[in-house]
Amino acid sequence: MSDPVPPSPVPPRAGPTPVARSLLVVVIATFFTVLLIWTEIWLALAAAAWSLASMFDFGIAGYLLVAIVAGPLALWASWKTLVLAWAAERSDTY
Numbered sequence: 148m149s150d151p152v153p154p155s156p157v158p159p160r161a162g163p164t165p166v167a168r169s170l171l172v173v174v175i176a177t178f179f180t181v182l183l184i185w186t187e188i189w190l191a192l193a194a195a196a197w198s199l200a201s202m203f204d205f206g207i208a209g210y211l212l213v214a215i216v217a218g219p220l221a222l223w224a225s226w227k228t229l230v231l232a233w234a235a236e237r238s239d240t241y
Contacts, residue, residue, distance in 0.1 A: 168236075177229075177236045184228045192221045 196217060200210035 173233075173236045177232050180232045180236070181229050184232070185225050188221050188224050188228070192217055 192214065196210050196213040199213050200206065203209065205212070
């Protein structure tokens with residue numbers, strides 16, 4: 148009878164090993180990521196408010212009303228973007 152083969156050791160993880168980034172790099176990367184996405188969020192809100200106000204001929208009062216009504220949604224989206232971008236940049240796993 149042959150001897151049982153011992154289990155092989157677990158091979159090391161394939162791919163590059165993660166490198167810890169400094170806090171300054173994380174803050175700068177998060178800032179520019181959030182800036183890009185916030186610009187898109189707020190320009191989309193302005194464009195939607197302008198188009199609705201123009202389509203229904205509401206004038207400036209309608210534009211402000213649509214912006215005030217949709218503003219909390221844009222604020223929430225901006226906050227969640229910041230939180231998720233910060234979490235993604237602080238993560239050491241790829």
